Amino acid sequence: MDRDGQFGLPSAAALQGYRIWDSYFTPSHGHPGPDGFSAVLADIERSRRALELGRFEKACYFAHVGLGTTRDAELETLLDAEPDRVVVPLERYPDLLLGMIQLNANDPGASREAIDRWIVEGPMVGAYLPGGGPAALTCTHRNVIGLVERLAEAGAVIMVHTWIKTGGKGGPGESTPAELAELARRFPGQSFVCAHAGGEWEKGIRAVRDVPNILVETSGFDATAGFLEMAVRELGAGRIVFGSHLPSRSLGTELSKVTAAEVTEEEKRRILGANFRALLGE
Amino acid sequence: MKRRALLESSLSVAAAGIVSTSSLSKSENRTQDGGGVLSVFDTNVSLFRWPFRRLPLDETEALVRRLRELGVARALAGSFEGVLHRDCGAVNRRLAEECARFSELLPVGTIDPGRPGWESDLEECAGELGMRAIRLFPNYHGYALGDRRFHALLERAATAGLLVQVAVALEDTRTQHRLVAVPDVDLGPLPEAVGRVPGVLVQVLNDRPRGAYPEALLDESRISFDVARVDGTDGVARLRDMVGWERVLFGSHAPFLIPEAALIRTVHESGLAEHELRCIVGGNAERLLFDKA
Numbered sequence: 187m188d189r190d191g192q193f194g195l196p197s198a199a200a201l202q203g204y205r206i207w208d209s210y211f212t213p214s215h216g217h218p219g220p221d222g223f224s225a226v227l228a229d230i231e232r233s234r235r236a237l238e239l240g241r242f243e244k245a246c247y248f249a250h251v252g253l254g255t256t257r258d259a260e261l262e263t264l265l266d267a268e269p270d271r272v273v274v275p276l277e278r279y280p281d282l283l284l285g286m287i288q289l290n291a292n293d294p295g296a297s298r299e300a301i302d303r304w305i306v307e308g309p310m311v312g313a314y315l316p317g318g319g320p321a322a323l324t325c326t327h328r329n330v331i332g333l334v335e336r337l338a339e340a341g342a343v344i345m346v347h348t349w350i351k352t353g354g355k356g357g358p359g360e361s362t363p364a365e366l367a368e369l370a371r372r373f374p375g376q377s378f379v380c381a382h383a384g385g386e387w388e389k390g391i392r393a394v395r396d397v398p399n400i401l402v403e404t405s406g407f408d409a410t411a412g413f414l415e416m417a418v419r420e421l422g423a424g425r426i427v428f429g430s431h432l433p434s435r436s437l438g439t440e441l442s443k444v445t446a447a448e449v450t451e452e453e454k455r456r457i458l459g460a461n462f463r464a465l466l467g468e
Numbered sequence: 469m470k471r472r473a474l475l476e477s478s479l480s481v482a483a484a485g486i487v488s489t490s491s492l493s494k495s496e497n498r499t500q501d502g503g504g505v506l507s508v509f510d511t512n513v514s515l516f517r518w519p520f521r522r523l524p525l526d527e528t529e530a531l532v533r534r535l536r537e538l539g540v541a542r543a544l545a546g547s548f549e550g551v552l553h554r555d556c557g558a559v560n561r562r563l564a565e566e567c568a569r570f571s572e573l574l575p576v577g578t579i580d581p582g583r584p585g586w587e588s589d590l591e592e593c594a595g596e597l598g599m600r601a602i603r604l605f606p607n608y609h610g611y612a613l614g615d616r617r618f619h620a621l622l623e624r625a626a627t628a629g630l631l632v633q634v635a636v637a638l639e640d641t642r643t644q645h646r647l648v649a650v651p652d653v654d655l656g657p658l659p660e661a662v663g664r665v666p667g668v669l670v671q672v673l674n675d676r677p678r679g680a681y682p683e684a685l686l687d688e689s690r691i692s693f694d695v696a697r698v699d700g701t702d703g704v705a706r707l708r709d710m711v712g713w714e715r716v717l718f719g720s721h722a723p724f725l726i727p728e729a730a731l732i733r734t735v736h737e738s739g740l741a742e743h744e745l746r747c748i749v750g751g752n753a754e755r756l757l758f759d760k761a
């Protein structure tokens with residue numbers, strides 16, 4: 187049934203014109219599978235319809251590389267001993283995938299080595315600081331500051347999970363946008379991505395507004411109307427990057443935040459891809 | 469507008485079960501195919517002001533314009549005023565008056581069974597205001613679904629032939645105003661409550677299922693669900709697998725949520741069979757509201 191350009195989804199031609207680069211793709215985000223990759227591959231397949239409908243050019247996911255970012259000791263040992271398993275998704279989907287490594291700031295020594303092994307030498311393009319699980323550590327902690335120094339030298343993209351939750355943090359290691367702002371002020375030449383815009387975006391946007399080296403990422407909360415309009419108004423379209431959070435969120439929820447917003451087509455184009463490409467030096 | 473005129477206006481749309489030609493002609497998203505026009509019935513929109521922020525579509529004209537653009541031919545419209553206002557009768561009359569200006573909108577009255585006189589509010593909804601459904605906000609109004617007042621309400625709604633919409637949530641608990649932090653409604657007692665009232669029909673709004681529903685909820689065929697917050701790229705398909713396509717109804721929770729979100733998820737992303745899609749986006753709501761035996 188041809189419903190191109192109808193029922194809320196822009197036409198295929200329009201989507202292609204946006205050149206969508208997804209900065210926050212989360213196939214099996216918490217655990218890649220006992221072999222280090224099979225659950226990631228399964229979730230990429232689960233996302234295939236949405237990725238194709240959206241005409242995504244690239245999607246950036248967050249790889250576990252054996253730093254203790256899961257609670258599965260066997261898996262962590264396996265990934266450390268056989269790092270080739272880490273890159274299986276990138277090899278399977280070379281045209282689609284980009285990767286960042288999930289860091290464990292609770293183990294700064296191993297994390298520093300991983301930055302060299304996976305980012306400086308490649309193929310990963312950046313680092314992700316998780317907000318939950320065994321690797322979570324508030325981004326103002328001195329361990330994180332030390333890692334950011336190394337990441338800045340390596341020219342890496344830094345994606346930081348942030349949330350502001352009614353009733354308090356989800357866990358002691360979760361970061362808020364205000365904490366990210368504190369970190370980012372120490373590194374004015376380094377860009378940071380404030381994942382989920384803090385969830386409670388009215389506060390999140392205001393918390394990072396005066397720190398120009400922070401961009402906000404759009405995924406991970408309901409499709410609450412008015413978000414993108416406020417983000418463009420307060421930050422400018424140049425400081426917003428699109429994320430899909432697929433497959434645990436949906437194309438409908440995440441894409442419509444941008445495509446249905448009352449902003450210009452040029453602003454949508456920047457948010458959906460151009461800004462992330464610029465961060466990556468593309 | 470006088471109540472009588474209001475009644476006639478509401479009834480002319482609701483009772484006929486027909487959308488005016490003029491409103492359909494304004495829809496830009498109709499698809500002609502073997503099965504005819506894919507006509508969307510949004511069972512979950514709200515009018516007036518969300519208490520905590522202005523929304524891009526919180527003027528009725530703007531909302532209706534957007535719904536038309538998206539191919540929504542009809543919508544069940546509740547009132548955000550019903551969440552915190554205490555005089556539900558006045559809330560419902562304002563809502564009916566506003567809906568009467570737009571042929572797409574069918575008003576859904578708010579009932580708070582914890583307030584004195586709720587019975588007459590309900591009778592007014594079913595009678596003078598010509599409504600087909602009522603909407604409940606148990607978490608904001610402070611009662612559980614095992615409460616005897618809820619049972620009494622279901623009985624009266626069944627007698628009046630009103631669909632009962634139960635809003636599990638209006639906003640993610642993580643992002644609520646800290647002084648109005650409201651947990652999601654516990655659906656646990658709902659199957660038993662519905663089971664005790666012959667003929668009552670209930671629609672759950674804004675639930676975000678996490679894992680499988682309890683057996684009792686799956687077994688009660690008179691409980692249906694909307695898709696407004698059913699997220700995940702395959703979320704709608706999973707809900708269909710859990711409860712059956714006959715019990716899934718399109719709802720967007722606009723204008724609080726962007727209406728395109730649920731629409732893209734349902735029409736494009738879920739890979740539903742054509743007949744399932746047609747029922748979910750419109751047919752099931754038509755059946756629940758207009759085909760009562």
